[in-house]
Amino acid sequence: MFNRTPIAPLEYTRKLWMRSWVGLTMLFLYAPLILLMIFSFNDSKRNVVWKGFTLKYYEKALHNDSLVEALVNSLTIAALATIVSLVIGALAAVALWRFRFPFKGLVEGTMSLPIIVPEICLGVAFLIFFAKVDWPTDLPWPLNLSAITIAHITFCFPFVAMVVRARLASFNKEEEEAAKDLGASEWQAFRDVLLPHIRPALVAGALLAFTLSLDDFVITFFTSGPDTITFPVKVYSMVRFSVTPEVNAASTILILLTVILTFIALKLQGVKGIAETH
Amino acid sequence: MSGALQDWKSQKKPFAAVVTAPVFWLALFFVAPMAIVWLYSFGQNAGPADIEISGTLDNYKRATEWLYVSIFLKSFAVATLTTLLCLIIGFPVAMAITFAAPKWRPWLLLGIMLPFWTNLLIRTYALMALMGTNGYMNKGLGELWEGASWLRTLVGMQPLDAWTPVQLLYNNFAVVLGLVYVHLPFMVLPLYSALDRLDKSLIEASLDLGAGHFKTFMQIVVPLAAPGIVAGVMITLIPALGAYLTPDLMGGTDSQMIANVIERQFKRANDWPFGAALSFLLIYAMFILIAFQSMRANKVKAA
Numbered sequence: 001m002f003n004r005t006p007i008a009p010l011e012y013t014r015k016l017w018m019r020s021w022v023g024l025t026m027l028f029l030y031a032p033l034i035l036l037m038i039f040s041f042n043d044s045k046r047n048v049v050w051k052g053f054t055l056k057y058y059e060k061a062l063h064n065d066s067l068v069e070a071l072v073n074s075l076t077i078a079a080l081a082t083i084v085s086l087v088i089g090a091l092a093a094v095a096l097w098r099f100r101f102p103f104k105g106l107v108e109g110t111m112s113l114p115i116i117v118p119e120i121c122l123g124v125a126f127l128i129f130f131a132k133v134d135w136p137t138d139l140p141w142p143l144n145l146s147a148i149t150i151a152h153i154t155f156c157f158p159f160v161a162m163v164v165r166a167r168l169a170s171f172n173k174e175e176e177e178a179a180k181d182l183g184a185s186e187w188q189a190f191r192d193v194l195l196p197h198i199r200p201a202l203v204a205g206a207l208l209a210f211t212l213s214l215d216d217f218v219i220t221f222f223t224s225g226p227d228t229i230t231f232p233v234k235v236y237s238m239v240r241f242s243v244t245p246e247v248n249a250a251s252t253i254l255i256l257l258t259v260i261l262t263f264i265a266l267k268l269q270g271v272k273g274i275a276e277t278h
Numbered sequence: 279m280s281g282a283l284q285d286w287k288s289q290k291k292p293f294a295a296v297v298t299a300p301v302f303w304l305a306l307f308f309v310a311p312m313a314i315v316w317l318y319s320f321g322q323n324a325g326p327a328d329i330e331i332s333g334t335l336d337n338y339k340r341a342t343e344w345l346y347v348s349i350f351l352k353s354f355a356v357a358t359l360t361t362l363l364c365l366i367i368g369f370p371v372a373m374a375i376t377f378a379a380p381k382w383r384p385w386l387l388l389g390i391m392l393p394f395w396t397n398l399l400i401r402t403y404a405l406m407a408l409m410g411t412n413g414y415m416n417k418g419l420g421e422l423w424e425g426a427s428w429l430r431t432l433v434g435m436q437p438l439d440a441w442t443p444v445q446l447l448y449n450n451f452a453v454v455l456g457l458v459y460v461h462l463p464f465m466v467l468p469l470y471s472a473l474d475r476l477d478k479s480l481i482e483a484s485l486d487l488g489a490g491h492f493k494t495f496m497q498i499v500v501p502l503a504a505p506g507i508v509a510g511v512m513i514t515l516i517p518a519l520g521a522y523l524t525p526d527l528m529g530g531t532d533s534q535m536i537a538n539v540i541e542r543q544f545k546r547a548n549d550w551p552f553g554a555a556l557s558f559l560l561i562y563a564m565f566i567l568i569a570f571q572s573m574r575a576n577k578v579k580a581a
Binding site for chain 1: 315404405540
């Protein structure tokens with residue numbers, strides 16, 4: 001870092017003002033999160049003065065049944081939505097990549113709409129839709145999460161399709177033809193040739209879908225009933241009506257979960273691989 | 279790329295196997311709900327839980343009242359300002375990542391992406407905690423104030439009055455800051471991917487031929503990175519325009535954006551047809567933005 005070789009014209013990153021700019025931006029992005037995490041261990045109700053280390057807010061958060069239930073709901077929804085989005089998204093990607101069919105442009109355009117349409121509009125649409133079809137709300141767990149899960153699948157699977165389709169572009173169709181010439185059935189060729197090729201995209205798509213689902217507040221806010229609270233909706237009502245240090249503790253747990261997921265993704269794909277999926 | 283597209287007729291079974299589920303899902307759980315909203319926007323409340331689709335245009339007429347037009351304009355202004363700030367803050371960061379040593383680049387990228395993956399609500403909440411009257415921003419400002427007060431006593435002037443915490447939250451400033459905080463990674467990533475593809479020898483050539491850094495930046499880097507800039511602007515502007523959470527939590531009574539007005543029609547005012555009309559107006563606004571972008575992209579391609 002401190003070598004004395006002169007700065008080459010393109011080494012912008014070694015210029016002081018550039019470094020401070022990046023440093024300040026990172027500070028802006030991370031300071032609120034890091035302070036939140038540090039003060040979740042603070043033994044004081046008023047957040048700003050350090051009064052000593054405590055785990056009592058974690059204890060409180062973990063004994064707050066509705067908060068834990070919300071977290072379990074969120075993770076369940078995210079897992080279910082990820083699995084279904086992965087299947088539908090991959091199928092959609094293969095269909096668009098492989099076939100010429102009538103109204104293809106229409107299907108393709110419609111599929112990109114859930115990505116573009118503002119969250120609030122999608123949320124409103126699901127609110128009206130589930131009210132109109134009288135979607136049952138008193139089902140036992142986990143079926144009571146079905147409305148939210150359906151909504152999440154709708155906005156997650158186009159992202160999966162996008163990632164998978166980008167990966168399919170590099171697939172050599174001759175490999176599949178060779179497999180078929182050697183006697184593989186359509187299904188065998190799909191399972192043994194195409195699927196291994198798109199595996200990295202499936203991993204990336206799954207992580208993307210999982211985070212999108214776990215992150216969603218607006219659409220869930222409109223589709224959740226009184227008994228189907230998810231973690232973001234619960235945190236929202238806690239922030240809205242009574243800010244307690246419990247929220248700090250619960251948030252820290254979720255931030256750590258995100259970091260762990262990101263590092264799993266890193267292990268699987270390398271930093272570059274993740275950068276490319278965005 | 280190898281091999282042409284297959285015609286669906288030649289392979290009906292595999293085609294049906296892959297196309298059925300996605301199309302079915304889209305039709306049932308996306309097109310149908312959107313269609314119902316669209317129909318509702320031409321309806322009126324006929325009873326406590328009954329909406330009659332009468333083909334009326336009253337909801338759209340009501341949306342042209344100055345109150346709602348001004349909220350639309352204000353949302354646009356806030357979203358544009360947010361996008362501009364993200365661009366100004368994000369461009370040097372994207373440049374720095376592009377020209378960073380290969381060893382550092384992935385970590386800088388990860389540094390931008392990690393907040394992008396962190397829950398939006400938690401990020402907003404963290405920023406609110408920082409900006410609250412007991413938060414660190416107020417503490418820092420308070421210390422500056424006391425420092426200034428102490429300096430005044432040094433030169434023999436009266437000390438300043440005691441510091442009273444200022445309200446940083448619940449106003450338009452907080453909304454813009456919150457939106458910039460949330461959307462900054464959206465801007466940096468497309469900028470980086472455009473700059474990364476840029477032929478660096480062009481910049482070197484420009485510098486060798488005597489253009490200064492600023493001139494090179496304006497005449498070489500910016501035009502070549504234009505697709506990334508447009509992508510970044512769209513990817514920031516569109517969600518910022520429809521933002522609900524940030525103005526709701528960080529804004530005051532006068533910082534409502536269009537999404538908050540829509541939410542109110544559904545959760546409190548219980549005027550679903552009017553809310554449906556506002557939703558569709560917001561969607562049309564997005565379409566116009568996207569149409570502008572693709573028209574511009576086509577022009578660039580043609581030129």
